[in-house]
Amino acid sequence: MPGKIKLIADSGSTKAEWGLLGAAAPGPYKTQGISPYFQTLDQIKAIFTQELIPQLPAGVHIDEIYFYGTGLSQQKNIEVVSAALRAVWPDSYIEVDHDLMGAARALCGHGAGIASILGTGSNSCFYDGTRIKKNNPGLGYVLGDEGSGAYLGKKVLQYYLYNTFDEELIGKFDEKYSTNKDEILENVYRKPLANRYLAGFATFLSENRGHFMIENILEDGLNDFFFNHIYKYRESWTTSLHFTGSVAWHFRDILKELCDLYELPLGRILRTPMEGLIEYHH
Template identity: 30%
Template sequence: MIIVESGGTKSTWVFNSTPNTIQSFETVGLHPQESTLDKEKILQSLVEEHNIQGREIYFYGAGCESVEAKVKITAFLESLGLRVRAVQTDIYAACLAHFGHKKGSVGIIGTGAVAAKFDGEKVVQQTSGLGYLIGDEGSGFDIGKRLLKKYFQNELPLNVKESIENYFNHQSILHRIHEPDGRMHIAGLAKIARKFSKEPPVHSVLISAFTDFCKFALNPLGVSSSVHFIGSVAFYFQAELTEALEKEGYTVGEIKKEAVFEVFNFLSSESPA
């Protein structure tokens, strides 16, 4: 059995190499709208390297809400010689990782951002997740975009400005972010936000981003219990996320960097011996 959790930036593959040994590797993100021949070649090589052709695979990814997206991912994985058992959203994986068959509310904050309620079997309500162009408040992309705005408005300390310029190799930032992979470069600025999170202008970016996550993702859910989280941004900005949510009246539950290992263990326990 192979479990894959895929976000906008990377995907993590977990599988048994022997009955008692779990292996994993990370590779490019597999978004339905961004599956390319280059990605297929990379993954084909990894599938062969790890000798997992013909294995059953459960895929949980960003952008997999529609039937069309599921069909596209299924075809992509089958082209790698894998037997697809399920294609579900990454939010469903987050729910399984935290709750198993119990109820709860969860948020994913990574390259993108989304929140949902889970009834123990299925996602019954989902909010935000409008994508980086008009939504995803609190996400890595959103944080990067807000940081760039402050850069261009000359509202950042010199050390932060220099780090951003170094990140872009002193090239034209506006030109670079409008190239095909510009979204990933903007999301990557979250690493600079983490490094300088104590600088007041950067801290205000983080708090405003997570406050907007409450406004657009959590408030519509009507959450009355703790909110649990999955995602690298939620994990690395736990202090700022907690600060913003508590100001908005929410209680932060457990925060996991990724769901894939918990899902692997859960599905393994569900499988017949």
Template identity: 35%
Template sequence: MILIVDSGSTKADWMSVNSKENRLLGKIQTKGLNPAILNEKELQEIILSNPGLISHVSDVTHIFFYGAGCGTDKPKHLLKHVLETIFTHAKVEVQEDTMAAVRATINHENEAAIVCILGTGSNCSYFDGKSLYQRVESLGYTIMDDAAGNYYGKQLLRDYYFHHMPEALKISFSKKYDLEADTVKFNLYKQPNPNAYLASFAEFMFLHKDSTYIKNLIKQGLRKFSKNMVLQFSEEIKTVPVHFAGSIAFLSKEEIFEIAEEFNYKVGNIVKRPIEGLVTYHINQLHSWK
């Protein structure tokens, strides 16, 4: 059995196939496994708490894991160690989530493209048809995740507390979430995954997209992302498409096309979650094993 995993900081999708290219188990979802934020014990607990995964531990021969927080060696090796400890018969390959976005969005295996992630976090890379390149090293969600769910959640909280949010939206926002200062600070500073907590507020934007305030907020984030991330590939955008993956991207399609026109780049494919494309990719790769 082959396990294919697409993990953000909030959620992880697991799907399995066998050597006959049959899909098994269906999609299993767990909490996100971001090794840059979670420690070894926390990562283990998320996996071990899912009976659908644990009941098939001995059947798994390969794991292809794509995840947020796996772009540098130390967290990547931590997660690989955790997976190998649990799935003792499996060969484990861990790659950053950007490669999942590449394999899920490009139109053919050797297509060159700029590939962006807008989910709980954000990222942008250039794929030349063989290798992945980044020109900006990420310093994490507190500083660099423009246009991500956690970015928008932070902006909504700031605007609510600084009284920049329109009054009608403030009322709706306060009814939907517990915005007591002690609750917010507890979740931000004393609980794991503060980036996912911030991203949970982003849903509010897409429930109120008819608001001028919300539309401007979305576009403000996309402008920052385009300036800081997409335009690092200023030459490449002249000749290749810019693909997007992630829930924020999927729900902001209209605004992405609008901002892309402002910054003179061509939008390619936009997918909500890469898992289906990854399964197709790895099923195709099974032919090379035979």
């Protein structure tokens, strides 16, 4: 008798990654991110039907769905995403949880550890192997998100708009982005999804590694994450620190340096949680 086919989703606010456990074509598949803070039920459903389903193997029957996503610590947001999933896959078992639980299961498996997300946004928790026992509050990109793509991208824009960058970096910025102060402020203060917009400027950092101003932004931004989040867990000194997300992956050398500097035990660093979630749900 064939095993169950499980659809596993890990969604940030910018992009979502999907895996099919038990299917001949396991993926990963990619769609735009799903955030019930910014999208309606119908918009989320449209992402499933227009972006995801055309990628899946024709006629595949999905028995179980495990969806981990941003903004899903609030019950009303869980209900929106659950309803959208049920509308498309009415016969499937559906479990919806927040992205931090997904990260914890992916990074720690069934063991204890500090699990941190450093992507478009940032978050962290102490996970005991079953449950999230402690979670420093996530304050979003305006008040918090230290070490995230949005946080680092905001620093890039500040350095550019304040004319703090030297001529070399200003020239590289102008060549790459062809923008101006008015356009930047319009996108940040008047248009939707400003966090995605800000995070888009973090790539400027990875493309210009080695310049002292770039390294300062990265070291200060990631150190802010350690100070405001990692330090708040006394377990940080006795259990491994694990990280996932694009920022964590691209700047993993700095995470290692900070862990060495503060004598903290570094664990896994995954580009995305999907590899770990496939292991967990196998």
